[in-house]
Amino acid sequence: MIKSKKETLKSTFIINNKPGRCLVYLLMIFGIIGVFAPLLIVLNVSLKTNEEYMMKGVMTLPENMGNISNYVRAFVEGNFITGFMNTAILVVVSVPVTIIIASLVAYTLSRFEFRARKLVYLAFLIPTFIPGMTVTIATFQVIKSLGVYNTLLAGMILYIGTDIMQIYIFLQFINNVPVSLDESARLDGAGRIRIYTSIILPQLKPAIATTVILKLLGIYNDFFTPYMYMPKIKTVATSLYSFSGDKLAEWPLMSAAIILVAIPTIIIYIFLQRHIISGVTDGAVK
């Protein structure tokens, strides 16, 4: 029954007895229903007209499976095109800059000897524990005095500020790159920056993939930053929020809006899920 040696080695348990296997699959089916049920219900409702929803309720299939009128209405009335555009701009600008900054910080912490190293690490760690909601007014004042309030720059600057998670992931990877590689490069006359670009960065590829995706999701999902610091610039999340303004009782329409917002990341996920999960897995392992 034993398959490849490697496979077995990595496994926590070898489950070979029938009842055990059945139990695992049963649990998995349970979990899959838990994940999909709410999404499918919302999808189902989103394809119904209001009248149909009132008359027949939730569980029947839509009379017309191709009824996308709710989607069209949500898309137009919710002004989601602007939302998607703005979110896209934020992602395109903030993600690469964050990656560069975070990897440079990790590189510095890993390869340079200096006394304040621990302190710097700690300085990036502590903000994780500051309750963000309570410091909005001061943050607002900074945004305002930088003159970027109500512009996309506000979001960009706030997103570029790196967090400990990225630095942590990068550090794990850089620490695994043998220092001897640096040394031999230095003997060949490479400077610190050359070492970073030609040795460190290529080794970071999987970590970069992961952080790109996490950061992207973070920006896509963030509601509070655009809501507070650039209310005029609607992103996907704030578009959905203001769309809900007076339509919370129109369930089919709201459902369509929910699905509309969920679709882009689900599509990305379907194509990239292998990389996302393995990236997180590799990145998180020390």
Place this chain on the structure above:
Amino acid sequence: MNQRHLSIILAGTMLAGVITGCGSTESAAPAESQATAQITETEAATADTAETVGALSGTITVASNRTDLEERLAQYAQAFMDENPGTTVEFETIKEYDDVIPTRIAGGEAPDLFYVVDPINQDTYKDYFLPIDDLEFTADDILFYENGRGTDGNLYVLPLTVSYCGMVYNKAAFAKAGVTDIPKTVDEFMDVCDKLDKAGITPVGTAFKDIWPIYAWCGWGEVTLTAGDNRGENKYAQQDEIYDDVMLSSMNIVRELYKKGYLEDDIMSANWDQFKLDLAQGKTAMHYSETWLPAQFVELGADPKDIGMFPFPGAKNIKAGAGKQWGISKDTENPELAKAFLTYMLKNPVADTDIPSNKNIEVNDPFVAELLSYGIEPLEPIVGDATFSNIKNDIELDGQKFFLTYVMEESDEKAAALIAEWNDKWAAARANYIN
């Protein structure tokens, strides 16, 4: 038929506005006399913005909480900009207005035009708003004009709208339940609820989940004026009980309704949007609110003939009140444009379903007419000061949230104890404010 119901008579330099409610027959006289002094409304507006203000320019931002009117507001601003080339007026709609505006003001990013939010009161108008005594209006034009003065005597804010408190109801639902007479007393009201309930209709909608919709039942101003005392909430700054018999008589009605099952099945998930649909469709029969509400049911598809208003059962007066009070930010870069736009808003109602505070504009709202046709006089609060809200903030009392707690408290003794607790806190805190 004329719907001009209110006119303020100013007694000398007193800031007290006394209301003279006019029945539908009497109302013609004062309104006509005003009308002679006026050119027709639209002409006045155009002439004014074009001539007296001259070449306006610049950009202003106007912050509104009406997320449901986003498009209409944009068109409204566009109309102004068309009349005044070279100006830009942007409406910004904010759902959590009361949370967002203070943060923005603290950060020095106040919108050019916004309405009074909680931390601002008469004492501090001057810190946030420009004086607007020089607008072309006087107390003869705008209702609640004098209420907009700060403690320093300058005028800072004005309401765009006014409203009257009353029961909004679905006539079709009443008919279905066989209710023919409008309840005039609380007992009759309970009988009506009973009939509605038996007919399978939710007698009273609260939209309790959103909390604010129940404000008329438990607001100190609303309750006190309805009971015929024009001191409104300021009455409570003068006494040691924040919850007295007057307040409790109103709040206890809802407690009783809840106990008898005359509210929504599940008041915790009864949200505003759902409630509106239900009342529009006659699934819910009544809601205690103000005259700004009925038009929204018509918008949701209800037949205007099916929606009506009647005075709160047992009311001595109908509470008349100012809507949101608008002012111009002290930090605006374009005070002239802001003033021009505020003037424009005072002359041209944003939504035709609003009842304008501007007395010169004809009101043709059938719901207001119906509410006032029962012969109960509207009553307007006298101008007060900030003491009431200061004490209330001091003891951290949120009247609406507490009301929900009070309604849902099953034991009468515990409910009474909760009331006593707030009264004690009130008395203790008030001691610091009287000197």
Place this chain on the structure above:
Amino acid sequence: MKSRTKDKIYIVGFLLIPMVLLALFSYYPLMKLIQLSFTDWNGMSRDLKYIGIRNYQDIFSQKELFQTFGNNMAYVITALIQQIAGLFLAILLNSNIKMKTTFRAILFMPYIINGVAVAFMFNYMYDYSNSPINYILGSLGIEAVHFISNSYMTNFALSFISFWKYVGWTMVIYIAALQSIPGDVYEAARIDGAGFFQTIRYITLPNIKKMLEVSLLLSLNGALQVYFEPFLITKGGPNGRTATFISKSLELAYSYSKYGKAATMGVILLFMILVLVAVQNLFLKGDE
């Protein structure tokens, strides 16, 4: 010597921008928060008065403020369950069962869906008269459930939303940790004939201890800071039943214009979390 000074320039160069951002958007606001906690600022006005530690005294004498931690407890409990469930799923999906990558991918999926969309979706699920869940229960002849009610369970209903969204993430983190355990350790255990629970107790848990602690800490941190679900769905209501520590402090700031006091609550929460971190660190060190 020369490369030393050169290195210094690099260190400064590489760290300058991130450190400036950190100072501007984390430490300045933090300092401001601490400063304001000693004032009576109303959140708007230009003048503020220093009132010493009165805010702190006020808060510690107001037991109803700390009662909000009772509501946070529901999130803490859910966070713990989420850790256990995540670990359990990780163990199952790190075994030799078929299609495990597909299962992983599906269970991870909620993590990638927009948070506002998820909140609204559950808002719909929890609506009493419209809830699809109640609809299904009704057709099975079971009485409808009041998800949002005056009972404490409402907090669990809300905390379940983040459970649904993040349990897959927790699972993946633990899979990562499990994969770092050398295979021969398990081999040895198998040869010794160790059972399921024995293996977990003596091999799995000790080996992923560090990850366990980090993950636990982060989710506790999240549970103490939670405000988003109550903000979007219940506004802290009904009846203060779902008010968390943070949402209560926001209420102080915005409903009663007591920003100084709200800031004090923020400082107290931060202090409590840092104590938690410190305790956990001590605990960790003591073990080693």
